[in-house]
Amino acid sequence: MIDTIAFAQASDLLFSSFGPWLYVIPGLLIGLIFGAIPGLQISMAMAVFLPVTFGMDFLQAMLFLTSIFTGGAYGGGVTAILMNIPGSSSSVATAFDGYPMAKKGQHNEALGLGLGASVVGAFAGYLLLMFLIQPLAGAVLKLGPLEMVMVVVWGLTLIATLNDSTVAKGLMAGAFGLMLSQIGMSTTGTMRTKLGNPYLIDGIAVVPAMIGIFAASELLRLRGSSYLVQSDADREISFKRILAGMAMSLRYPKTLFRGSLIGAIIGAIPGVGSSVANLVAYGEVRRTSKNPEAFGKGEPEGVVAAETANSSSEGGSMTALLALGIPGGAATAVLLAAFSFHNIIGGPAFIRDETELVYAIIIGNMGQVVLLGVLGLLTLRLLGLVIKVPLAYLVPSVLALCAWGGYGITGTLAGPLTVAAFAGLGWLMRRHNYPVAAAVIGLLLGRMTEGELVRTMQISGGNPLGYLLERPIAIAFFILLVVISLILPIMRHRKAKKALV
Amino acid sequence: MTSRLSLSHAALLACVAVISCYITWSAIAASTRLYNLIVVVPVAVIIAVLLITLVWQALSGSVPDGALPDRKSTIGDIIMLVAFGVFCFGLTKFGFDIATFIFVWAGVAFGGERRLWLPPVYAAVFTLALVKFFGSLFPFPMPLLVL
Numbered sequence: 268m269i270d271t272i273a274f275a276q277a278s279d280l281l282f283s284s285f286g287p288w289l290y291v292i293p294g295l296l297i298g299l300i301f302g303a304i305p306g307l308q309i310s311m312a313m314a315v316f317l318p319v320t321f322g323m324d325f326l327q328a329m330l331f332l333t334s335i336f337t338g339g340a341y342g343g344g345v346t347a348i349l350m351n352i353p354g355s356s357s358s359v360a361t362a363f364d365g366y367p368m369a370k371k372g373q374h375n376e377a378l379g380l381g382l383g384a385s386v387v388g389a390f391a392g393y394l395l396l397m398f399l400i401q402p403l404a405g406a407v408l409k410l411g412p413l414e415m416v417m418v419v420v421w422g423l424t425l426i427a428t429l430n431d432s433t434v435a436k437g438l439m440a441g442a443f444g445l446m447l448s449q450i451g452m453s454t455t456g457t458m459r460t461k462l463g464n465p466y467l468i469d470g471i472a473v474v475p476a477m478i479g480i481f482a483a484s485e486l487l488r489l490r491g492s493s494y495l496v497q498s499d500a501d502r503e504i505s506f507k508r509i510l511a512g513m514a515m516s517l518r519y520p521k522t523l524f525r526g527s528l529i530g531a532i533i534g535a536i537p538g539v540g541s542s543v544a545n546l547v548a549y550g551e552v553r554r555t556s557k558n559p560e561a562f563g564k565g566e567p568e569g570v571v572a573a574e575t576a577n578s579s580s581e582g583g584s585m586t587a588l589l590a591l592g593i594p595g596g597a598a599t600a601v602l603l604a605a606f607s608f609h610n611i612i613g614g615p616a617f618i619r620d621e622t623e624l625v626y627a628i629i630i631g632n633m634g635q636v637v638l639l640g641v642l643g644l645l646t647l648r649l650l651g652l653v654i655k656v657p658l659a660y661l662v663p664s665v666l667a668l669c670a671w672g673g674y675g676i677t678g679t680l681a682g683p684l685t686v687a688a689f690a691g692l693g694w695l696m697r698r699h700n701y702p703v704a705a706a707v708i709g710l711l712l713g714r715m716t717e718g719e720l721v722r723t724m725q726i727s728g729g730n731p732l733g734y735l736l737e738r739p740i741a742i743a744f745f746i747l748l749v750v751i752s753l754i755l756p757i758m759r760h761r762k763a764k765k766a767l768v
Numbered sequence: 769m770t771s772r773l774s775l776s777h778a779a780l781l782a783c784v785a786v787i788s789c790y791i792t793w794s795a796i797a798a799s800t801r802l803y804n805l806i807v808v809v810p811v812a813v814i815i816a817v818l819l820i821t822l823v824w825q826a827l828s829g830s831v832p833d834g835a836l837p838d839r840k841s842t843i844g845d846i847i848m849l850v851a852f853g854v855f856c857f858g859l860t861k862f863g864f865d866i867a868t869f870i871f872v873w874a875g876v877a878f879g880g881e882r883r884l885w886l887p888p889v890y891a892a893v894f895t896l897a898l899v900k901f902f903g904s905l906f907p908f909p910m911p912l913l914v915l
Contacts, residue, residue, distance in 0.1 A: 304902065315905065435825065439784070439818040445811045446788050449795060459798040460791050483852065487845050490879065662848075663875020664894055667868050670856045671902060674864075678908035683856035691849055695780040698836065717807045724803065 269398065270622050277626035280326060281634070287326050287627070291635055294334030295642050301335070302342020302354045303650060304668070308474070308676070309339030309355060310597035317601055317608075325609040326624065330631045332605055333585075336598050337635050340541070340578050341385040341643060345650050348377045348570070349495070350665060352482035356473065356711055357541035357577040360549035362481065363704060364562060364569030371565050372496050374654055375505050379512020380567050381574045382643040384523065387516065388575035389636040391527035392534065392582025397629045400590055400618065409740060410536055412722035413731065417744035418533060419716050422543040424752045425550035426705045440701045444709020445716070447471055454718045466681035473711055475673035479686035480703045483669050484693025486662045495654045495661070504651040509644065519571045522552050526575030533576075534583025541580035541596075542711060548576030554751065582632070588613055589625055773826040774836060781819060788815045848878065863913030864903065869895045 281287050294316075301312035312335050320328035343354025348365030361381060368377035426441030450460045451470030460467070489495065496502050516523065526548045533544040552572035553562040562569050585602075587593045592613030594600035606613050611621070618625055653661070669690075673682030693703045727734030735741055792812040795805060836842070855871040873891035881887050899915045 301905075311905075311907070315907070433825070435818055435821045439815065439822060442811050442814045442818060443784050443788070445807065446791055446815060449791055449808050449811070453795075453798075453804050455801075455803045457795075457799045457801070457804045459804070460794040487848055487852075490844060490848060491841055657879075659876055659879025659881050660890060662879060663872045666852055666875065667855070667872055667894075667898070668902070670852070670859060671864070671868075671898060673856075674859065674908070674910070675902075675906050678906075680857070680860045683859050687853040687856040690852060692783075694845060694849060695776060695783070699774075699777045699780060701780075713807060720806050721803045724806070729802075 270626075273622035274626050276623035277630055280623060280627045281631055286324075287330055287631060288634070290323065290327055290331035291334045291631075291638060292642065294331045295338035295635065295639055296646075298335040298338020298340075299342040299345075299642070299646060302339035303345045304354065304672070308597070309336060309343075310601055311675075312339060313598055313601040317604060320605055320608065325611060326627055326631070328605050328609065329602070329628050330635065332602055333581075333628070333632050334635045334638075336581055336602075337389055337578075337632065337639055338642075339598075340389070340581055341382065341574075341639060344381045344385065344574055344577075345378065345647070348381055349374060349651065349653050350482065351485045352665070352669070353477065355542075356477065357545055357580070358573070359477070359481075359542070359704065359707060359711070360545040360573035361570060361577070363549060363573070364564070364566045365573075366485075367563070367565035368567070368570065369654065370496065372498055372502075373565065374496065374651060375503075375508035376512035376515060376567070377570055378647050378651060379509040379514075380516045380570045381512075382509075382640065382647065383513035383516030384526070384571040384574035385578040385643075386636050386640040387523050388527050388530060388578035389581055389639070390633055391523070391575075392531045392579030393585075393629050393632045393636070394582075395527070395531045395579070396582040396586055396589075397626070400586055400625070400629075406535075406740070411738065411741075412719040412726060413734060413738055413741045414744055415536065415719040416716070416723055417741060417748055418536060418543060418547070419712050419719060421744075421748055421751075422546045422550070422712050423708065423716065424748070425546050426708055436699075436701045437705050440696060440703065440705035441709045444706035444711075445713040446709075447476075447706075448710050448713025449717070454714075454721045466677070466679060470714060471710065472673075472677050472682060472685050474676050475682045475685040476689045476710055477707050478669045478672055479689030480693035480696075480707060483666055483686060483690030484697055484703065486666055486669075487690065487694050488697060489658055490662055492658055494658060495656075502654055504648050504655075506644070506648060509647055509651075513640075513644070515567060516571050519568055522568050522571045523575050525551060526572045527579040530576035530579030531583040534580025535586040536583075541577045541584070543715075544580040544583075545573045545577040546708060548572045551751065585628075585632075589628070590614070590618055592617070772829055773823065776836070776842075777826060781822060784815065785819055788812055844878075848875070851875070851878075860911050864910050865895055865899055865915045866913045868898060 297312055297316060298309060302309055313332050316335065320331060323331065340357060343358035344361040347353040347358040347362035348369050351362050351366040353359045353362050365377045365381060368374065426437060448470065451467050452458050494502060529548040529551065530544040533547060534541055549569055549572045552568055553559050556562065556568065584596060584599050588599045588602055594603045603613065611617065669686050670683040673686040676682050696703050723731050735745065792808055795808040798804060851871065851874065855867055858867040869891050872894055873887045876887040876890060896915065899912065903910050
């Protein structure tokens with residue numbers, strides 16, 4: 268499966284001079300910073316720094332931009348762990364267990380776990396890409412909207428497992444998120460629910476809503492305390508404990524493997540990507556865990572699952588870009604722009620004619636992942652200092668940052684107002700034990716669900732069941748979905764009942 | 769079993785009900801084609817069933833609301849929430865710099881900082897850092913009054 272001559276040429280391109288690596292460390296740092304600040308998107312960082320790549324050769328440009336991508340994927344997890352603010356939608360599931368760990372004084376371990384899982388996940392994603400780029404590209408072309416519906420529904424099933432008190436409250440939060448996602452113009456262009464407000468034509472801006480419902484509402488709840496972590500001793504930033512956390516991630520080989528695989532496969536599907544991958548991986552690991560009730564309360568395995576999947580999805584998203592020339596998301600769209608800057612067109616011809624360049628990008632990214640491990644360890648001590656800040660200062664400062672972040676995404680007053688409205692909603696939901704994460708999942712996946720369902724109905728001529736029978740991949744996804752979300756839980760429930768008798 | 773549906777829980781459920789009804793009505797009024805209602809209508813039905821379940825659970829006391837924070841803490845949260853709403857609205861009206869400076873100053877003082885000189889100094893440094901570093905990365909123009 269590997270062209271050994273091209274592989275040798277790629278190694279020569281990468282290791283015969285220091286040139287290709289020159290911009291990797293700055294790129295990783297930029298990614299870490301942009302990822303860690305709510306409201307600054309990784310794709311925004313890549314777009315801002317795209318003009319810088321004019322003066323670089325193609326490989327340098329690719330490694331610089333992908334290092335921003337790699338750094339950003341982990342940076343989003345840092346704020347998710349320390350402050351319950353997912354830097355991007357790909358870090359939503361990291362906050363589920365990372366933040367409770369931080370509140371218990373295990374922030375060092377949680378940061379280390381996240382870093383370890385990100386390094387393993389990203390490495391595994393690129394390793395899979397190296398071996399499977401051609402067959403995977405073929406499979407991606409066979410995926411239609413029906414298969415995407417299956418994947419998105421798989422992500423939505425996580426809603427049923429997220430409940431802080433009762434199943435009804437979890438489902439209500441998820442369903443309300445789905446309902447809110449329907450504001451604005453429909454997939455087919457029907458104008459609905461815009462309240463005469465032009466800002467609502469495209470629907471509710473998801474990232475400001477996520478910042479408001481997750482972060483701002485949590486900050487309001489923290490207001491009465493003195494520090495994020497109450498005990499003085501637990502507030503210590505320990506390099507040793509971060510390292511121990513990193514090593515701890517290796518204690519979950521099955522989770523690392525499953526997270527990487529789910530992330531790489533879902534990441535390869537254009538338009539779905541890391542925002543769904545981290546949720547699906549978290550849901551699957553929780554579902555099959557012997558101790559599912561520990562999830563959401565600071566279970567290290569949850570952090571590992573989420574971080575592995577969102578990092579390995581990067582390798583997956585590169586599949587469609589390199590092999591087909593299709594950008595799967597905003598970040599890969601910027602990479603495609605860098606392709607055109609250098610007069611290169613991604614796709615089957617690129618893989619065939621420039622195999623050594625493709626391998627060089629993949630191997631270079633693996634090298635970046637190792638560097639991320641080192642750089643992450645060095646910067647985590649600095650980023651972790653946030654828990655030493657008294658809440659009297661932290662709460663208004665981060666609230667201000669949230670509002671600015673909302674503006675940074677929309678460029679209008681709609682962003683900060685969305686943050687404020689969702690902060691209020693989140694505060695009310697948390698007060699009565701409704702899982703805000705379920706509402707975010709509904710909001711995040713609602714539009715995608717609608718779009719793919721409509722396309723499926725259109726392609727199938729209004730007969731989705733008949734169409735399903737013609738799609739072997741969709742049938743496989745459907746069987747997998749039914750087995751995982753219905754049959755396995757019933758079997759486990761019966762087994763537990765029998766054990767009690 | 770005691771019947772309990774707190775005011776804030778009732779407000780949340782009412783908010784969900786009103787918003788869901790409006791979105792569903794608006795979608796149906798815009799077009800009754802299947803493609804337009806493929807998600808809205810099934811979700812509206814689910815929400816209606818869940819609303820009835822949750823109200824019944826709360827009123828019958830089968831699932832109690834749980835311990836709510838005390839009145840003083842709730843009032844503090846609401847003041848902070850309203851202040852945050854005003855701050856968000858004021859960002860483009862008064863300028864990002866002034867709005868941030870006042871909000872952070874008031875927020876720190878409200879959070880319990882007793883040294884009178886520190887909150888305004890901190891708020892000024894924080895605002896300056898935000899405008900010069902964070903703001904410079906924005907791809908959009910940002911209204912400022914002083915800086």
